[in-house]
Amino acid sequence: MAIPANNTAPLFGEGASSTLRLVVYLVIAIALMIADRRGDWLEHLRAAASIVAEPIWRLAAAPSELARDARVALADRHALSEQNAELSRQLLLAQTRLRRVEAVQEQNQRLQELLSVQKTLGLSVQLARVIDVDFGPYKRQTIMLDLGSDNGAKVGQPVIDARGLVGQIVEVRPHSCTVLLISDKSHAVPVRIERTGMRTIARGNGTLDTLELPNIPTSADVKPGDKLLTSGLGGRFPADFPVGVIRSVGNDATGMFAAAKATPDAALDRSAEVLVLHELANPVGPPAPAENVGPPVSLKGSDEPAPPAQPTSPPATQPDPTNQGEP
Amino acid sequence: MRIRGLNWLFWGGIAATFVFQLAPLPAVLLAFKPYWLALVLIYWMIEVPERVPLGLCFVLGLVADVLGGEVLGEQALRLCILCFIVLRFRSRLRFFPMWQQTLAVFALLLNDRVVYLMVHAIAGDPPPPPDFWLAPVAGMLAWPWLFLLFDDLRARLRAGDA
Numbered sequence: 001m002a003i004p005a006n007n008t009a010p011l012f013g014e015g016a017s018s019t020l021r022l023v024v025y026l027v028i029a030i031a032l033m034i035a036d037r038r039g040d041w042l043e044h045l046r047a048a049a050s051i052v053a054e055p056i057w058r059l060a061a062a063p064s065e066l067a068r069d070a071r072v073a074l075a076d077r078h079a080l081s082e083q084n085a086e087l088s089r090q091l092l093l094a095q096t097r098l099r100r101v102e103a104v105q106e107q108n109q110r111l112q113e114l115l116s117v118q119k120t121l122g123l124s125v126q127l128a129r130v131i132d133v134d135f136g137p138y139k140r141q142t143i144m145l146d147l148g149s150d151n152g153a154k155v156g157q158p159v160i161d162a163r164g165l166v167g168q169i170v171e172v173r174p175h176s177c178t179v180l181l182i183s184d185k186s187h188a189v190p191v192r193i194e195r196t197g198m199r200t201i202a203r204g205n206g207t208l209d210t211l212e213l214p215n216i217p218t219s220a221d222v223k224p225g226d227k228l229l230t231s232g233l234g235g236r237f238p239a240d241f242p243v244g245v246i247r248s249v250g251n252d253a254t255g256m257f258a259a260a261k262a263t264p265d266a267a268l269d270r271s272a273e274v275l276v277l278h279e280l281a282n283p284v285g286p287p288a289p290a291e292n293v294g295p296p297v298s299l300k301g302s303d304e305p306a307p308p309a310q311p312t313s314p315p316a317t318q319p320d321p322t323n324q325g326e327p
Numbered sequence: 328m329r330i331r332g333l334n335w336l337f338w339g340g341i342a343a344t345f346v347f348q349l350a351p352l353p354a355v356l357l358a359f360k361p362y363w364l365a366l367v368l369i370y371w372m373i374e375v376p377e378r379v380p381l382g383l384c385f386v387l388g389l390v391a392d393v394l395g396g397e398v399l400g401e402q403a404l405r406l407c408i409l410c411f412i413v414l415r416f417r418s419r420l421r422f423f424p425m426w427q428q429t430l431a432v433f434a435l436l437l438n439d440r441v442v443y444l445m446v447h448a449i450a451g452d453p454p455p456p457p458d459f460w461l462a463p464v465a466g467m468l469a470w471p472w473l474f475l476l477f478d479d480l481r482a483r484l485r486a487g488d489a
Contacts, residue, residue: 018381022411025385029407032389032400037450042399049393056394060349133351138447138455139396206453269354 051173057144061132125275126151128159131176133269141184141206141268143167147276148175156236158277164242164265165189165230166274181268182243183208190234191243194227196220202228202243202262208269211244213260214252222249222260238277332484337378340367340477341387345394358458361466362436364391364402365409369432370477372413373420384410398450405442409435425471432470436463 036042075083132144147153149172159166159179167187171178182189183204191213192199198220202211216222226246232239244262252259344363352360364387372379388403395402412435413420420431440463444455 018411018414021381022407025381025407026404029385029388029400029404032403033398033446033450036399046393046399050396053394056345057349060346061351064351132349134349134396135354135357138452142396 047171047173050171054173054176057132125160125277128274128276130272130274135208135269140186141181141204141208142170142178143181143274145169145177145179145274145276146175147177148173149177150174152278153177153276158237158241159274160241160277161266161271161274163267164244165237166266166268166271168236169276179274181208182266183211183264183268189237189243190231191228192231193222193246194229196222196226198222199231199233209263210247211262211264213246213262214257216249216258216260218251218256218258220258222246222258224248228262332487333375333481336477336480336484337371340371345391348391349394358461359465361462361469362439363469365406365436365439366432366466366470366473367477368406368410369413369435370474372410373417374477374481376414376417379410381407381410381414398446401443401446404446405439408442409439412438425474428474429467429470433463433467436466439463 032042036046126147128145128147130143131146135141143166145153145159153169153172155169155172157169159168165182167179167181167184169177170180180187181204182202183206185204185206188201188203189211190199191202198216200213200216202213205212211228213222213228224246228243228246230237230239230241230243242265244264247261247263249258249260251257341364344367347363348360368379368384368387384406385403388401388406389399391402391406392399416431420428423431437460440460444459447455
């Protein structure tokens with residue numbers, strides 16, 4: 001018995017019209033992708049859509065937070081007492097370090113006064129919690145913080161954690177913001193090497209544990225273990241924040257330059273809380289000249305009620321009787 | 328009444344895939360995250376194709392792109408291709424035994440990964456890490472369970488309304 005030919009048709013769907021529809025949708029999708037990559041106008045659309053999407057992100061993050069809370073609630077006594085011992089040991093260490101830092105800060109204060117440095121590094125920071133992390137293979141390396149424009153977050157603010165530089169804010173929504181990590185492929189930080197003072201650029205390469213320093217002159221003195229600090233050039237990041245430690249130095253592909261790899265100091269994949277710097281410490285350009293140059297007032301004999309000494313006279317610890325007699 | 332219950336199952340399932348897709352996982356498990364949205368759509372396309380026209384796949388892909396923060400249109404493109412293939416071979420997929428169906432789903436997901444790779448290769452991105460190819464395997468392993476779950480839920484809805 002031969003099967004009629006038209007019985008095979010349903011096996012292959014509707015045929016030409018559905019193919020046409022597919023082609024139309026594919027063309028639209030490709031056009032959208034090109035527009036999104038090249039142009040800026042989709043940014044507004046995306047920003048508007050992400051406000052709607054925010055509750056869904058929070059909902060998606062909820063199970064992991066719940067799991068974390070459950071872990072704390074169900075931790076057994078042994079683990080807790082162990083943790084307690086460990087924490088009190090760490091507290092002791094931290095307090096000792098704090099005392100040392102206080103002493104250093106005091107000394108620093110005195111030295112700065114002696115040098116008549118007007119501005120100290122007055123940084124105002126704000127604590128922020130990481131609410132979402134997503135490092136897919138083709139995604140930008142970003143984290144999301146619970147700080148938004150309502151809390152005063154602005155695009156461009158540097159973000160640090162207890163160990164070093166984390167990244168900078170690239171997108172702000174009313175109640176959250178997105179931080180581009182220093183390890184992202186599109187991110188670069190001006191740095192200097194602490195030991196030698198050499199300035200260079202540290203770029204992310206898309207992996208959380210590596211920064212790349214391309215184009216170092218082969219004659220430069222760079223060794224594994226050298227510390228990288230922000231140089232403050234460019235005005236985006238304040239100077240002297242730790243960025244990373246050089247892990248290896250080798251030649252680059254052309255052989256003309258050395259290229260180094262560094263490990264970031266910040267716990268990019270582990271931080272739960274980070275600090276957002278509120279102002280840039282260093283404005284762009286050279287610092288303003290100091291106003292009152294000269295020895296401190298305390299050395300001029302401040303307990304004397306008489307008019308101040310002549311500018312040409314040398315500073316004296318005791319009031320000069322000859323100067324007082326003259327009208 | 329029955330239609331309403333099915334509607335709930337349909338949209339609820341899709342909403343759940345969006346949340347699953349975004350849920351943060353430990354780094355070890357991240358590579359094993361199946362493409363939930365595609366799996367659920369494949370199920371509905373096989374069972375009730377008139378519910379999932381090509382246009383819906385496109386729109387859901389756009390929504391997923393916005394939620395995932397990826398290039399707009401990428402998932403829309405991938406889902407359209409997937410949807411087209413499934414709708415075309417639906418009558419065969421439907422009567423496959425489970426193991427054959429599972430292999431077919433694996434092939435679909437693998438093809439989806441290739442499309443994904445092509446889109447990014449054309450955009451000039453570097454090749455992905457090897458664990459990029461684990462997600463279709465995870466999707467294949469998840470398929471029978473997802474299929475049984477949805478079939479069961481649908482049967483219950485039908486029984487409850489009858």
